[in-house]
Amino acid sequence: METAADLSLAPFLAEATALLGPRGLTRDADLVTPWLTDWRGRFTGTALALASPASTAEVAALVRLCAAHGVPIVPQGGNSGMSGGATPDASGRAILLSTRRMNAIPKLDSAARQVTCEAGVVLQTLHEAAEAQGLRFPLTLGGKGSATVGGLISTNAGGTQVLRHGSMRALVLGLEAVLPDGTVWSSLTPLKKDNRGFDLKQLFIGSEGTLGIVTAATLKLVPEVADRVVIWAGVPTIHAARALLLHCENAAGDALEGFEVLPQSCLEAVLDHVPGTRAPLAEPHAWHALIEVVADAAGADSLRDRAEAMIAAAFEAGLISDAVLSASEAQAEAFWLIRESIAPAERAKGPAMQHDISVPVERMPDFLDAAVPAVETAFPGTHAVGFGHLGDGNIHFHCIAPAGAVRGEWEAGTGKAISRMVHDMVTRWHGSISAEHGIGQLKHDELERLGDPAALALQRAVKGALDPLGIMNPGKLVSLAPISAKP
Amino acid sequence: METAADLSLAPFLAEATALLGPRGLTRDADLVTPWLTDWRGRFTGTALALASPASTAEVAALVRLCAAHGVPIVPQGGNSGMSGGATPDASGRAILLSTRRMNAIPKLDSAARQVTCEAGVVLQTLHEAAEAQGLRFPLTLGGKGSATVGGLISTNAGGTQVLRHGSMRALVLGLEAVLPDGTVWSSLTPLKKDNRGFDLKQLFIGSEGTLGIVTAATLKLVPEVADRVVIWAGVPTIHAARALLLHCENAAGDALEGFEVLPQSCLEAVLDHVPGTRAPLAEPHAWHALIEVVADAAGADSLRDRAEAMIAAAFEAGLISDAVLSASEAQAEAFWLIRESIAPAERAKGPAMQHDISVPVERMPDFLDAAVPAVETAFPGTHAVGFGHLGDGNIHFHCIAPAGAVRGEWEAGTGKAISRMVHDMVTRWHGSISAEHGIGQLKHDELERLGDPAALALQRAVKGALDPLGIMNPGKLVSLAPISAKP
Structure with missing residues (x-):
């Protein structure tokens, strides 16, 4: 019909x-x-x-x-x-x-370490293309088998390697986009230095398709990893984890590729949920840190020695209770599997409100110390846990419903109230209600409620200038200014 | 009156x-x-x-x-x-x-390696504040005794350390600006991850005060340099210099902090002009490369060995004709003094048109091979030289007037025609007519003449949205759209 x-x-x-x-x-x-x-x-x-x-x-x-x-x-x-x-x-x-039909990789320059992709290239395909040239595209995430370059750019995707290599924004060297009037703006040929005014490509990174459609990009590649050591450390408090992070940053420098944390309850959820997983350490610890250090060919010989020295010094300084270094690539993968299984393991346990939040890195321990009891007191029976990218100040803060809660009903009622409370707290702590997952339609109203008015007005001004008809991904991220405020 | x-x-x-x-x-x-x-x-x-x-x-x-x-x-x-x-x-x-009265440094967090400065803080002052905490602000340039943080941000300043640390844009973690209507937009508290939409701070970096006034910033600091080795190498061609750059990037990785090139004529100009300078190598070479590798405390012990191995391998591969490694900090400084004296030495020789240009890094040797004879043929008696940041694809391309040329007259006539020719060539090579010096009023008309129409329209749209009255630094960088094109 x-x-x-x-x-x-x-x-x-x-x-x-x-x-x-x-x-x-x-x-x-x-x-x-x-x-x-x-x-x-x-x-x-x-x-x-x-x-x-x-x-x-x-x-x-x-x-x-x-x-x-x-x-x-x-x-x-x-x-x-x-x-x-x-x-x-x-x-x-x-x-x-x-954009899925636009999946060509027209150029990979291994000497310049640059690859030009159409927007529909899948992340896994990009990884493989880089690896075939002895290089690496240093961003990965759970959805790598489906996520496309265009989507990763439009959402400024993060993942577990941001600590060293930055989010997608740091990896985009050149960009092509179709503007809301159908003009093609192309700047695919990367110039390391170009001061001819505004860096226009920044407009399209993280703007979720509201200013135009990313059609292609030139991305940065880095040398392949010749060796890595993954360390699993038990620490008594989240503050100790933060001290360990600083220690590792100083000791490992650029070799530090990842620093993730999880509380004991997350580890137990994974052990319960994922067959074949086992606890890396003999004893339970209040918090666990997963630390990855890597080396390219030039530094591979000395990597393990440096990792061992770093951990030995952390022991001596009283920063860690126990630790184990991966003895093989299989063990390294087993450690990472635990980290990557937290979200599905928590989901399997029952309904939960998940918050992808950030605060300044140095304040995250204090934030967790304040936020966990605040939520658990305000909503009795709720269990709050934070885990994830401590090195980026980005924690996935999950608030798990009491046993017996009915998913849809709880999420729409208590769950929503919890989220408001969490977002309010994050905002008071000068943090972000979306560290890496974007705004989309999920957090559109919360951003309108909590965003800095000057920032929202700026976003609307740019949106209105580039997309005056409001046809680009309406209802996501940024709304046009109210009609009365238009010229 | x-x-x-x-x-x-x-x-x-x-x-x-x-x-x-x-x-x-x-x-x-x-x-x-x-x-x-x-x-x-x-x-x-x-x-x-x-x-x-x-x-x-x-x-x-x-x-x-x-x-x-x-x-x-x-x-x-x-x-x-x-x-x-x-x-x-x-x-x-x-x-x-x-902004010169706004020169406070309200916060320096040495653990987080972040410093918050008011806009009028002078670069040299910032360097000293970082050094006092065992840290370093990794951007420097000739004007460091007067250049301010606000100006460096507004022009996205470069310098000799961009190869490793990026231009100013890469070092700005948080920003505060006054918008053209007097609103204060502040995002000084840095979040490593924040995906609440457009990265608004990018608008004010490199926009030369045309969108607002930068009033403060939070900047990234890095560990202090514990040791450095500066290498002076003679190479037969600019292509060999490019091959040497790739070799050093692979061998030194992140330790490679600088890679500058100059032709023999620039070296001779410095030796003539600057008392006390001497040629680092015994024989003349068509091109010279100045290479700096650095280490923080963790890597200092092995730095010299690694530098020597890198250069030995370059010899074996036939990439260099001769080379010397700095044996002391005084010698390292002497090598850099030569590089930093090129511009004044060339200026002292007589009138010249200077072009701060970039092309894709891998194309710069071909560009120089084409551009030097093109200019010298089209303008007989002119001497064209390129020197500078080969590692960034950014060359200062100077076209020196024939002997006897009268400065003002030559610059306004032949000199201007030379600049148009150089800018035309750079544009055809997908390069930038301003790699690091910005547009200002100097290149405003050339940008209008040669800029991509889609890019110019985007710049005007953003300018018109943020500064509809056109009161912010008018006549610089970007003009408002013609009146007829306004709504």
Whole structure:
């Protein structure tokens, strides 16, 4: 059955079909529906059609057409985002624009350590392309088998290697994007230095498709890891973990690639949930730190000695209670498996509100000391845990429902109140309510509620300047200024 | 004598004086005039008054007042910029806003390796504050005795350590700015991860005061250098220098802090011009590379061995003709003195057009091979040399006038034609007509002539959104869109 929206948009659909062909534009529910719900199953929308352009030129032509007809566009890569940023709303007015057909790697310059990718290249594919040249793309995360370069850039993705290599923003050397009027802005040829004004590529990194569609990027590669040592250390307090982090930063310098923490309860949840896992240390400890140090070919010979010296000095300084160094790559992977299994293990235990938050690195121990009892007191029976990227000041702060809570009901009621409390606390501590997962639709209203008014006004001003029609990923991240405030 | 402009602006001046007091606002020619000409003496303007606010609150109040009265503002730090970006135009309508009184360093957290500075802190002062804590601010340049933090940020300053540590943009962790309507936007507390939308601080880095006034920043510090080795190598061609760069990047990794090149003629100019300098190598070489490798305390013991091995391998691979490693800090400084003396030595020889250009790093040797004969053929008697930051793809390309050329006349005629030719070539090579010195008023028209139209339109859109009145540093970098294109 055709709806009214369909009829008025018939000319648009005819033009879009002529432009993209049957493979590039479909309204077949079997093909479209799988992409209308985010992978976590938290958001579902509808779409006028699924567009899968094969080139930047096709994206540009489609965007021009959308601008002419006022059709909103929701860009989507691997649909593995955490905040519903790639899921359309329920209106059915928007085109879902998938970049997945744009998956070429036209250039990999191993001497310059640079790779140029189309937006739809999957992270795992990029890893393999770099490895084939003895290089490495130093960003990884759980969704690497589906996450695309365009999505990683649009969400400024993080992961477990940010401590040394930075978030996606630090790895983008050049960028190409289609602007909301269909103009192609291209700056793929990287210049290490270029002071011709604003660094325009920054606008498109982390802006969740609200200012344009990333169509290609040139990314930084680094030398492959020749050897790594992963250390599992037991520490008595989160403050001790922070002291250990500083110790390792000083001792290992750039060799320090990861520093993750988890409380004993997270370890136990994993041991319960994941068959074959075992505790790295004989005794329980209030907190555990997972520390990775790496070396490229030049430093591989001395890596283990340096790691051992670093840990020996930490023992002597009373910073750790116990520790073990990985004796093999298999053991290193086993340590990481524990870390990566926390989120699914916690999910399996029952409903929980998850908060991807950051505060200044040096304040995180105090924040956890304050936030855990505050939540557990305000919401009796709730169990609060923080784990994750202590080295980045970024903790995944999970508030687990009391036994017997009904998932949907608890999340919509008590859970929502908990989240408000956590976000309020984070804001008071000068932190971020979204450290790495973005805003999307999940935190859109919380950002409006808690964001600095000057920052929100700036975001709206930039949004209004670049996308005056408001067709780029509406309802995500940033809203246009209220009509009354427009010129 | 009061001018018409003075009379109509009398209420503004009265309010500004009441706001800032006699120390904060002056029209005394003896106090104002020294700041109306850039340090190179290439640009001179006039100003309604010199404002020297003492705090962010005073800056904000002054900007609100300027916005209300339509008075343009030219922000100025140390007045040591290279492109006239801090010099007002000749209209006399603008306020010159000096940040020099805002020179406090309210916080230096040595554990977190972060320092918060007001905008007027001089780079040399910042260096000393970091050194006092066993740390280092890893950006330096010739004007360090006058350049301010605010100016360095507004121009995204570079220097000789960009290869390892990046330009100013890479060192800014937090920022505070006064927006063109007088709003204070503050994000001084650094979060290593924060994905609440656009990275707004990027807007103010490198935008030359056209979007707002940087009033404070939190900057990254790094461990102090425990030891360094500076290597002077003779190489037969610029291509060999590039091969040597790749070799050193692979061999030294993050220890490689600098890689500069100069042709024999630049060395000779320095030896002629600077008393006490001597050639590091016995024989002349077509090109010379200056290579610095450094270590912090953890790596200092093995630094010299690693440097020697790196150079020995370069010899074996036939990459270098001769080389010497600094045997002392005095010798290291002597090598750097040669590099830093090139610009004044060339200036002393006679008129020259200087071009601060970049192309992709791997293409610079080919560019020089093409550009030098092209310029020398098109303009007989001209001598073209390139020297500088090969590791960044950033060369200072100087075109020296024939003997007997009259400075002003030659610069305005032949010199200008040479610059157009150089800029045309750089643009064809996908390079930048301003690698590190910015656009200011010096290259404003060239950017309009050669810039990518999509990039220029984006810059204008952002400028128009943030500064619709066009009061922030008018005539520099980016112009507002033509009136006809405004809504």
